[in-house]
Amino acid sequence: MHSDVTPSGAGESATTGAPVTLLIADDDEVTRSGLRTLLAVQPGIAVVGEAADGVAAVEQARRLRPDVVLMDVRMPRLNGIEATRQLLAEPAGSAEPPKVVVITTFENDGYVTAALSAGASGFVLKRLPVRQIAEAVRVAAAGEAILFPAALRRMVAARPLGSAEALPRAALTGREEEVLRLMATGLSNPEIAESLTVSLETVKTHVGNVLTKLGAQNRTHAVVIAYESGLVVPGFTG
Template sequence: MTVRVLVADDQELVRAGFRMIIEAREDLEVVAEAGDGEEAVRLARRFRPDVVLMDVRMPGVDGIAATRCLVGGEDAPRVIILTTFDVDEPLYAALRAGASGFLLKDVRPADLVDAIRVVARGEALLAPRVTRRLLDRFARSLPERPVRSAALAELTEREAEVFGLVARAASNAEIAAQLVVTEATVKTHVSAVLRKLGVRDRVQAVVLAYDLGLVQPRSCD
């Protein structure tokens, strides 16, 4: 199955470089390019890509606003934020808007390709601990969004336990060891948690845990 990709960046050379890397792989295809967020949203609705590579800073509608528009609809694409910064406030805002992770623009070609495949499978691009550090840094300073605490009532006792561990950056292997179950069982529980909470991946689950107050930001020195 071919993964359909849309590349959104205001620099034509960047778009051309990503296109060349992506289309060198048989299982990947660039279906459209956009020079700003507004065009990215329009082309995504037209071409229905599986994954959008989204520059965080673009003229007019930026990558964060565009991400928010894209992930809110049915059959929404996965969004990978492109940035020149390792940790930055816009990245946190993008994660809260629904992005599945981020990449630095100087990413190695092989890592770019792997990232697209990972996100297309429905997995989160960021390692949980990286997400946790990012959230810890900015959770106190950015506006809150409406909390969906009622969703917790849908979880079974075991699913709630798994959610708590995911929110604390535990890997599937760590969760399996703590609960004395197999990793396959953990994956089943995690999938159920994401579905019931209405979040797309583990990144969004961690963000929701912060919103619900299940995880408190650590102090930053």
């Protein structure tokens, strides 16, 4: 992968079995058509639809029930942030909402950080080779996060930090804070287990506790909270 891209748990993803169903949402017709053409021939991916704005993205996602939505953030009628928030706020008892992967041109786009806070599993840059975008889609479908540690640090550094109260640090144990900091560097669960010399199940338990205590929708959201609260500072490398 690109040196600035760390799909957390990428090594755990698989391309066997049923293909990952994908909806592409982008207001630029050339970009949307190009992504559809290129991703449709990638192993393990089936493009099932596309949308030209946020309203259509929500409608199509609810109708087609894709595994993943590749979501542009700057779209008419409804931007990708609000579309992501609506998709991930499905009422209890409904089908599981899709994973959302934000696709963007600029890695310092404040909209991307907001989309991650809204629950997106991660983001990819439009300039990346299509095979890396495809891998990010597969990783998201598997329930993992797509982290760009350096890019995320730059984005958060450009925004005002939230208050210290944004992170209930007293609620986290020392080991949970340690795991969160390692998550912020883009390490997968197996890599964290190796770094801390503990079992994978122990790491999964710690990660689950961190998400619950922070009220985070996924591990990417937890990392955003860690950066914005100041627990992890821009420039931290582990």
